[in-house]
Amino acid sequence: MVSVLQAIKASNTHQLCTVILHADGLSVRWEDESKSLQASVFLRKELFVEYEVPWLRKEFGLQLGLLVDTLHVFTAGTAELVLRYPGANQELICEMTEEGAGGVLCTYASLDSMEVEPPRDLVGFWEGPESFFLVPGAMMKEVIDDMEWGAVSKSVEVLMQRSPPRIVLSSRGIGGLLITLPVGQLTSVQCATPEVRQIYKHKHLKTAFAHLPQSKDASASMGTKVTLDSQGMIKVSHMLSLGGAEARGGHYTSEAAYQDSQRVAEQQRVSMVQFLILPEDAGEDDEL
């Protein structure tokens, strides 16, 4: 969970986030000050050993950095981490008890929650038709990192062409940098119009890609889908495998059944990280 949350780490250390508990899972969401970037993580209830929410929906605010740092302490442990909300003073309580050779170790933390205005769900503003492409997350991360070199103007233009399929990212500053994504690495490119062209703030794109966990970590990025809607809002979704999918017992009658069950098991260990970024113009015009 930590590496998933790290994936949405904000550049602003005091970024507040909203934790939303509902019947089928837990999500953590935060919105940039400029309101043109929104990041969220969704963890389905199947990812938890036990998941119980007595409310239909409950929201509370936390400091994202603190949440990540606190959970990071627990990653050293090997036992189950219990998260409880609310405590006596509306705080989030984390507890872990380990029994090892050296003795019993009990780690506990409490995080003060605060009132936050629940961020709008930008998904509600989504308008079709959409254009999208699938790309390995690590490659995108490199591309965006390279963009920094040229991005004196602090914005990056994304251009998608239908035929031949071509995706170009460019930044203009002192000199310019143009990166064409290798077509071979892309899967299912789809363009709603013959050409889609939008400009985004580089720092937002960087937030969306920079903190992706590396494959050497426990949770690897499995794939990234970049989608643009007709208004130019861009959606970046990373599928992150949480790893640790325990081998399940039982015998499989056929190879297909085995593969099926593997796929199901894998799906259960996947969490979704999503970023929504408004194009530069829209974000400034609306002054939301």
Place this chain on the structure above:
Amino acid sequence: MKFRAIISHDGLSILTQALLPALEKHGKTCQVLFGPEEVCLLQTTGDADGMHISITLGLEILFEPEEFRCESRHNNLIGFQCEVALFRRVLQAASMHATERLEVKLAMRKVPGSDESKPFLTFTCRGPNLHMVQDLPISRPHAPGEVDALLLSHTQGGAAGGGALCPLYLDLLPMAPRLLMTAAGLKAISGTLRLALARQGHLHLQVAGSGVQLATEVQGLLALPAAAADGAPALTHVTAEGRLREALASGDARTAVVQLKHFSRSLQSVLLTNPAQVLCGIAEGGGHVHLVMVYRSQHEDGGFDDKLSVSYRLPVREDG
């Protein structure tokens, strides 16, 4: 003032691989004190960012006893300051070659461009096809008063100083690697750490940031001396926090606030020096936190080695 000795093979490896790297974590400089019976490596509060570290080594651990010579007008004690990293590098260079004989002596030498002669420790390596001389610059040897002050701070901080022992120690060794991992995580939240030790063998580490409290309780640690742990009433509270309150209320526990980095750096030397026990105590009156590493004797089975001890004194924050 004369000093001349042959560093033994074991002495060389323990210095380069364990002790000097451990000191290097805490500060750039260290004090060296050669005496007729033992060698002390010290980092005083000025060397180690407020901490006091003292390492005592029996002569026979480091040197070949029959060729040891240390004479001065002050009880045959010689003390000086040198840079830890340089000291380690000089010894490391010596250990990389098949050295048959590594001689060290105190020398005054003229340096080019200056008329004054400066003190050096001169290391001479001799091997089958090697003759290497390295000069380690050191400070001017300490005056008798300074040597006495060092010696005093050493006996107070060291395990040898009987008067300075804390009323209760817990052996952290079984949990040391785990505590280090936790401490690394806690660093992100706060720089200060509240330590609490309970007679029942419980250790608590607590940090607090703005809007967050995080704590770890470790149970089942060996409490020493055994008399202090005897008859401790069992703590019955269900939560770790409650157990700490219970122990504090009944006077079975003590707390002190230290810098987290002091604590974790000191614990890191567990990985380097591989001790048999890591004793952690809080001084009477809460003046400092005391960490002592105890080692097993390499030659006799089972017994603790009283020729080697490493002791850390961590300053306690007043405002905690």
